[in-house]
Amino acid sequence: MCRAACALAAFSAFSAAPAQDYPSRPVRVVVPSAPGGGFDQVGRVLAQKLGEQTGRVFVVENRAGAGTLLGTQLVARSAPDGYNLVVGGLSNIALNMGLYREPGYDSLADFTCVGLVVSHSYTLVARKDLPLASLAEVIAFARANPGKLNIGTSGPGTGQYIGAAIIAALTGVDIVKVPYKGAQPVYQDLLAGRVDLFYDNTTTTRPYVESGQVKALAVSSRARAPNMPQVPTITETGVLDLEMETWFGLFAPARTPRAIVERLRAEVDKATASAEVRSRLEMGSGRSLRMAPAETEMFVKAEVAKWTGLLRRAGIQPE
Template sequence: MQVNALPLVEVQRQQIDAHAAPAIRRLLETRHRAPAGASAFGDVGEEIAGRGRGRGGGFAERKSAGDEDARQANVANDGSGIGSVRKMPRYSNMKAMPNFGSLRLRRSLCALAAFSALSAALAQDYPSRPVRIVVPSAPGGGFDLVGRVLAQKLGEQTGQAFVVENRPGAGTLVGTQLVARSAPDGYNLVVGGLSNIALNMGLYREPGYDSLADFTSAGLVVSHSYTLVARRDLPLASLAEVIAFARANPGKLNIGTSGPGTGQYIGAAIIAALTGVDIVKVPYKGAQPVYQDLLAGRVDLFYDNTTTTRPYVESGQVKALAVSSRERAPTMPKLPTLIETGVLDLEMETWFGLFAPARTPRAIVERLRAEVDRATRSADVRSRLEMGTGRSLRMASAETESFVRAEVAKWTGLLRKAGIEPE
């Protein structure tokens, strides 16, 4: 048996229309009472209100029986008949319509989510080709050692080659500038240390990069102290005696250095400045020529990396006066720190790590940090980096950033105090 549903729908439509006009008036009143910045419907709302006062427009107040009537009307409507009943849900939809600011926020959040997903995908595939690690010094020395030890281990862990490229020149400026200007894609890294990340910021007016703005750390791995040594026959047994003699005899003592910008030169200059003594600095092209004259008795003092001084101290060829680290060197437990001597309050360590250009995608930097951290868990890697006198470093990313910022500020201030003006 066929049933004609149109009469029933028409009755229901009339019932819906009876509720529609009051509901729309309340909607428009709410619009007028809305605070500044709230969404408004303007002429569209008035048009809807007019429809509500006329044939209907199909806007129902969703309450009790009205809800059930509207539901039945929607079921009965096939889209070709009483279209106004189909428009009923628009009332509640428009009431919740977001303003344009919300739409922009949603679009921004979607874009951010898409970018995060892309970054995560890149990190999963990283590295997909060889990675270059720039060492800003000649082969040999601390920078080169750290670069090669990490390159080998990271290559083993990732299955992709990490290639060391030595780029010496202008101290450590040339190699560091190269990476600062390279593509921030994770495939251009630099070995960073006290010299190129902290000291250069105070040594040069235009170093060609800003270590805090242009680089992000992928992890610090090792720190080495310095040791102040004297020629074996120097008739002064401690740092306190050396400083007392220098005060009484300005310019009578000398100290070898391996050139401006090096830790040896900076350490010697700061020690003299903080103690207020006049010790003549004798420049050399590297540490080995200094040792030749130190052993021959032509140079009185030398401030050098503890790893390098150790064999000379242990063999009795030179005399150790103090170590620059916060704690005593494990291999020379009887040697006091600079602070322990009571002569000056100075702690100085040359630290090393891996750095990437600042705009490298965060997901790739995090992947690098994880791989570097994994590498430094290896006892063999730690042993090779420490070389018997170093101290392994393992810091969280936030701690590393704070440490680097503090080092830049500290050494820039100390350089000025030592009278070393930027070139």
């Protein structure tokens, strides 16, 4: 019995050793998108703070390509040693599971969530001279006039496109999707009156709303945005029951040693306890996320199931 206990103690000490020494070299944080935007902001804020806390360098590596597939695939296939991490979010962790037949990874089987840190809502905005004052009026007009309204999108696979498609599909209306390469060209045409609607993240839409250049019809979060309390949620409008937020966190390959994952979780939790870090992640309109590991796991599983189902209901078939 003593021999077994000693063996167990030795094994435990051996297992804990990598975590005690971790990190002993630079840690790669892959951002599966180009510089700028939500993924990049989260990656850089966390990398800087984790580096300060551990005394080691956390290197941000932008790996854009095929939407968010390329960078996410890279980490899924990397050594599960704690030195390869990826910024995960609604797009690459949940939406891609329903958008692609063979995404090259399984979000639930190939990754462990180190921690979720922030969530941002979307806001449906309209050109300021559109003679429709609410989401209910937009849907009623679109139902009576199929194809007469249009909405700018940033391309298939983005939250902007998916949100617009789901709202139209679940309400049974025909709103023409106009594809753009990025959000800024959409705003140029929205302000010029060439586009009727745009469904974009609240952080980006807020300055346009506050300056009166566009009008906000509804936010996608379960509660109203603190900085735009006058704007109802989509559910509050009575048009449909939909909650959509683009969330972000840090993920590691699934077989990363538990002790290292726990060390990373502790460091991320310490980082997000900082008011300065939370402010940089929230960017004025987001809300901080701090969950226990079990709660995080349930949340990610629920999001994958939810969006895979909603994509099918919206008629969006995997490529």
